Amino acid sequence: MTTSLFLVQLINGLQYGLLLFLIASGLTLVFGVMGILNLAHGSMYMVGAYLAWYFVEHTGSFGVSAIISAIIALLIGIFVERTLIRQLYRRNHLDQVLLTIGMIFVFNALQGILWGNDPLGVSVPESLAGAIPLTDVLEYPVYRIFVALLCIGIAAVMYFMINKTRLGMLIRAGESNREMVECLGIDIRKLYTIVFAIGVMLAAVAGVAAAPMSSIVPGMGEHILITCFVVVVIGGMGSIKGAFVAALLVGLVDTFASVLVPQLSSMMIYILMAFILLLKPQGLFSS
Amino acid sequence: MLFNKRTERIFIWVFFPLALLMPLFLAENAFYISKMTSVMIFALFVMSLDYLVGRCGLITLGHAMFYGLGGYLFWMIAPEYEAVNFWVYTFYICMIASAVALVIGFLVLRTSGIYMIMITLAFAQMAFYFFSDSIEFGGNDGLFIYVKPETSIFGLSFFNLDDPVHFYYLCLLSLFNTLVFFRLLIRSRFGRVVDAIHENPGRTTALGYNIFLFRLMSYVIASALGAYAGYLFTLQYGFVNPSMLAWTTSGSALVMSILGGMGSIYGAILGTFVYEGLHYTLEHLTEHWMLFMGALIIAMVMVFKNGIAGYMEKLLEKRS
Amino acid sequence: MFKSKTLRHAVVASLATLSLSSSVMASDEPIKVGMMLPFSGVYGALGDATRNGLKMALQEQASNLHGRKIEYIEIDTEARPERAPEIASSLLNNSEADFIIGPVHSGVAMGMLKVLRGQDTVMIVPNAGAGPVTGPLCSPNVFRTSFSSWQPSYPMGHVALEKGYKKVVTMSWNYGMGKESLDAFEESFTAGGGEIVKKILVPFPKTEFQAYLSEIASINPDAVFVFFAGGGAVKFVKDYDALGLKGKIPLLGSGFLTEGTLEAQGESAEGILTTLHYADSLDNELNTQFRSAYKQQFGKASDIYAVQGYDTGLMIASAVNQLGGDISNQNALIKALESTTVRSPRGDFTFSTAHNPVQNIYLRTVENGENKVVEIAAPALADPARGCKL
Numbered sequence: 001m002t003t004s005l006f007l008v009q010l011i012n013g014l015q016y017g018l019l020l021f022l023i024a025s026g027l028t029l030v031f032g033v034m035g036i037l038n039l040a041h042g043s044m045y046m047v048g049a050y051l052a053w054y055f056v057e058h059t060g061s062f063g064v065s066a067i068i069s070a071i072i073a074l075l076i077g078i079f080v081e082r083t084l085i086r087q088l089y090r091r092n093h094l095d096q097v098l099l100t101i102g103m104i105f106v107f108n109a110l111q112g113i114l115w116g117n118d119p120l121g122v123s124v125p126e127s128l129a130g131a132i133p134l135t136d137v138l139e140y141p142v143y144r145i146f147v148a149l150l151c152i153g154i155a156a157v158m159y160f161m162i163n164k165t166r167l168g169m170l171i172r173a174g175e176s177n178r179e180m181v182e183c184l185g186i187d188i189r190k191l192y193t194i195v196f197a198i199g200v201m202l203a204a205v206a207g208v209a210a211a212p213m214s215s216i217v218p219g220m221g222e223h224i225l226i227t228c229f230v231v232v233v234i235g236g237m238g239s240i241k242g243a244f245v246a247a248l249l250v251g252l253v254d255t256f257a258s259v260l261v262p263q264l265s266s267m268m269i270y271i272l273m274a275f276i277l278l279l280k281p282q283g284l285f286s287s
Numbered sequence: 288m289l290f291n292k293r294t295e296r297i298f299i300w301v302f303f304p305l306a307l308l309m310p311l312f313l314a315e316n317a318f319y320i321s322k323m324t325s326v327m328i329f330a331l332f333v334m335s336l337d338y339l340v341g342r343c344g345l346i347t348l349g350h351a352m353f354y355g356l357g358g359y360l361f362w363m364i365a366p367e368y369e370a371v372n373f374w375v376y377t378f379y380i381c382m383i384a385s386a387v388a389l390v391i392g393f394l395v396l397r398t399s400g401i402y403m404i405m406i407t408l409a410f411a412q413m414a415f416y417f418f419s420d421s422i423e424f425g426g427n428d429g430l431f432i433y434v435k436p437e438t439s440i441f442g443l444s445f446f447n448l449d450d451p452v453h454f455y456y457l458c459l460l461s462l463f464n465t466l467v468f469f470r471l472l473i474r475s476r477f478g479r480v481v482d483a484i485h486e487n488p489g490r491t492t493a494l495g496y497n498i499f500l501f502r503l504m505s506y507v508i509a510s511a512l513g514a515y516a517g518y519l520f521t522l523q524y525g526f527v528n529p530s531m532l533a534w535t536t537s538g539s540a541l542v543m544s545i546l547g548g549m550g551s552i553y554g555a556i557l558g559t560f561v562y563e564g565l566h567y568t569l570e571h572l573t574e575h576w577m578l579f580m581g582a583l584i585i586a587m588v589m590v591f592k593n594g595i596a597g598y599m600e601k602l603l604e605k606r607s
Numbered sequence: 608m609f610k611s612k613t614l615r616h617a618v619v620a621s622l623a624t625l626s627l628s629s630s631v632m633a634s635d636e637p638i639k640v641g642m643m644l645p646f647s648g649v650y651g652a653l654g655d656a657t658r659n660g661l662k663m664a665l666q667e668q669a670s671n672l673h674g675r676k677i678e679y680i681e682i683d684t685e686a687r688p689e690r691a692p693e694i695a696s697s698l699l700n701n702s703e704a705d706f707i708i709g710p711v712h713s714g715v716a717m718g719m720l721k722v723l724r725g726q727d728t729v730m731i732v733p734n735a736g737a738g739p740v741t742g743p744l745c746s747p748n749v750f751r752t753s754f755s756s757w758q759p760s761y762p763m764g765h766v767a768l769e770k771g772y773k774k775v776v777t778m779s780w781n782y783g784m785g786k787e788s789l790d791a792f793e794e795s796f797t798a799g800g801g802e803i804v805k806k807i808l809v810p811f812p813k814t815e816f817q818a819y820l821s822e823i824a825s826i827n828p829d830a831v832f833v834f835f836a837g838g839g840a841v842k843f844v845k846d847y848d849a850l851g852l853k854g855k856i857p858l859l860g861s862g863f864l865t866e867g868t869l870e871a872q873g874e875s876a877e878g879i880l881t882t883l884h885y886a887d888s889l890d891n892e893l894n895t896q897f898r899s900a901y902k903q904q905f906g907k908a909s910d911i912y913a914v915q916g917y918d919t920g921l922m923i924a925s926a927v928n929q930l931g932g933d934i935s936n937q938n939a940l941i942k943a944l945e946s947t948t949v950r951s952p953r954g955d956f957t958f959s960t961a962h963n964p965v966q967n968i969y970l971r972t973v974e975n976g977e978n979k980v981v982e983i984a985a986p987a988l989a990d991p992a993r994g995c996k997l
Binding site: 419429526574 | 647689692700714737
Binding site: 031037084087088093094095097102103104105107108109110112113230233267270271277281282283 | 402406408409410413416420534538541542576577578580581583588
């Protein structure tokens with residue numbers, strides 16, 4: 001592999017990893033704070049992508065569409081938490097698994113009814129349509145760099161929010177001791193609603209951001225869900241920092257494995273996960 | 288008494304006689320026989336998972352690996368155009384699956400909770416891609432089994448596997464035996480230790496038990512039975528496909544097991560029949576069956592605190 | 608001797624007429640058409656289009672069915688191979704379907720074949736290209752109205768050579784259909800002196816193509832030949848454009864790369880060369896009629912999957928018509944199906960002895976969001992049907 005190709009693949013890996021982080025961050029946040037394993041997280045990613053397509057068709061602007069989609073996702077999150085998730089806080093994890101699997105069915109069915117089964121595509125917004133030449137043949141699209149920067153931005157905001165704001169303080173407190181937070185007179189249920197809604201929104205935003213560079217198809221959520229779980233588990237459940245590091249790791253390993261060991265590339269991220277869990281059974285950054 | 292819950296006894300007395308008599312009424316419709324057979328085979332698989340998840344507290348999302356392995360192993364070790372002995376190959380397949388489970392269990396049981404879910408998934412995905420990527424194993428399109436085994440013991444043969452009704456009874460017998468086996472296991476000394484580990488691992492360790500060893504044994508037993516179920520599935524239609532090992536197969540089994548009532552063992556049969564029954568009914572009624580299926584699953588989680596078995600027990604058990 | 612034989616013939620013939628007339632009288636029993644197609648998930652769009660086409664054809668042909676009504680039994684396979692034998696058994700034994708149409712997915716095809724080969728029903732494959740279906744596993748009661756994966760890709764090797772390409776990278780998902788397509792291209796391309804410099808197999812259903820495309824760019828071959836379909840095809844074509852390979856390294860493909868996906872691919876698909884047994888812009892009256900009728904009925908453009916479904920319907924109708932509405936004799940039905948010339952929007956086609964279409968393969972290019980025919984890449988091409996003993 002030449003140096004220039006190596007560098008290109010490095011960028012590819014980082015970019016993929018950053019997108020994975022964006023999707024996985026919501027999952028790990030919700031698990032960390034609420035202890036809920038949301039298997040329907042991938043469906044939210046799918047919903048985000050479909051919403052982005054729908055509103056681009058109707059408003060013509062990607063920016064407007066992104067904002068509307070994010071707001072709708074937030075509302076879906078609040079609704080789902082209030083009506084369904086809330087009933088199951090005192091039940092065991094497996095009931096939550098069953099509930100969220102039921103939700104996957106419902107979201108998939110709704111997607112089929114509302115938008116049909118044809119593959120859809122969103123074009124890259126005009127203002128971000130250019131590309132930067134890398135080699136004679138290869139260039140790098142501006143939009144993908146923009147998405148990578150967006151992911152870094154969101155990571156920074158999350159870091160700031162969790163470590164420096166009141167909400168973040170409550171989140172951290174809720175993670176370590178639910179009863180104590182309640183004793184301090186804080187409505188933990190409201191906190192949970194907010195956190196769950198943010199988690200849903202993060203998944204949907206990832207779907208919106210990915211829409212112009214992927215194909216929008218039924219079942220797109222399930223495939224990404226497993227990869228996200230790999231990321232979250234390698235990083236240590238509930239750790240945002242862990243998810244960030246793990247996402248980059250998975251992105252890089254997957255990218256380089258595709259080129260260097262193609263025979264094993266399908267298994268590589270699972271080998272990585274098994275290996276890390278055997279060394280550190282709680283993931284890299286477990287609390 | 289072996290079956291110490293009244294609900295379980297009622298269930299057994301209703302289900303097994305009905306299942307025993309069913310072919311007499313429906314023998315002319317080959318489909319009902321084959322559908323019942325495949326649901327029973329999957330119920331056996333779910334039961335092995337239910338023991339692991341419900342009784343041992345070991346949640347796995349990789350159990351389908353053994354289900355698929357059961358099928359592929361038969362293709363690998365049996366000669367292509369020669370009828371082998373069913374019982375001998377059952378033994379071989381369970382032994383090989385146990386050996387695999389021993390190695391994998393040794394690795395995955397160091398973790399627990401969500402991490403164990405994921406590491407079992409990791410191994411299952413590796414196995415899935417191993418079979419679906421290799422041309423020698425038929426790749427994505429799977430493989431055919433052309434000759435079904437014969438079932439003689441000491442020259443006596445009770446089942447002819449080419450006859451769907453015979454195969455049906457073989458699967459019914461297997462299901463019943465598995466249920467009795469798990470009940471005996473749970474009642475045994477071994478089972479009581481496993482229960483204690485599930486309740487309180489720390490205290491059980493303090494009593495001098497090596498909990499890792501007990502968990503490993505449970506994992507091996509459940510995996511061998513899972514492989515047996517996969518072996519039966521493969522024999523039913525003579526067809527093996529990597530989708531048997533897919534995580535969605537593990538996921539469905541987990542759903543059925545939770546639905547039936549975790550750890551109740553007979554609930555696995557309930558969960559599987561209810562899930563498959565709903566699926567079959569809904570997909571023949573409407574193209575949007577997923578919507579109703581999803582809504583029903585959600586409703587059932589809300590209503591049943593401990594699955595269907597738990598709900599029935601609430602109605603039928605005498606409060607004491 | 609001669610006489611008695613004639614006599615026997617006469618008796619048999621009159622008996623046959625008798626039974627024919629009696630069964631025509633009892634023809635209020637509908638013809639049962641079972642469908643095993645994916646109506647949800649990644650392959651859902653293909654299942655929808657196939658079903659639409661099939662129903663449209665049988666509706667149009669209603670007057671040729673000798674009063675027989677059609678009853679549909681539609682089951683979603685979810686593209687899950689492990690469920691295939693059971694659903695097939697349900698349609699065969701429970702619904703007693705006369706025709707079983709399906710599937711889209713090759714793995715499901717294998718599971719169906721296991722149950723349906725040699726049974727008292729006719730299985731018609733409206734898409735899945737798996738070679739074995741009309742190869743080693745061919746069977747008198749199994750037909751295919753679509754293609755074998757060999758067919759659309761084989762002629763592309765010659766096209767590439769004509770264009771003067773010497774070094775080509777091939778790429779597809781690592782599954783049966785993909786591998787068979789790449790092999791077919793390689794067969795004709797290397798026979799004519801071309802060289803495959805690299806063959807890339809992407810794990811199915813992964814759609815992260817960036818790493819592979821970067822590698823292709825560094826190899827800088829004369830052209831790239833790929834097999835992708837549906838959502839993966841959309842993503843691949845968009846990535847190929849976004850990473851700047853479009854316009855620099857010509858992209859060739861098995862025609863599924865640009866079928867049912869052009870709207871989603873947009874500008875990125877312009878100029879791609881593909882070979883397939885159909886093209887939207889085929890200049891024949893039937894195709895024009897078909898396309899406008901389809902658009903009117905379903906509110907969207909038809910694609911190859913719709914055509915394949917449509918042709919399946921035409922084939923059934925033609926056989927029912929030939930037999931005067933009585934399809935109870937399976938041998939006669941199979942004879943009738945075998946001898947059918949399907950007047951299809953893709954052009955007339957017949958069936959090979961292995962029951963696979965003998966059809967033209969067209970070279971197409973994408974122009975203004977449509978597949979335009981450049982030329983006939985291979986006229987009346989028959990699959991070699993390796994291993995079929997029919």
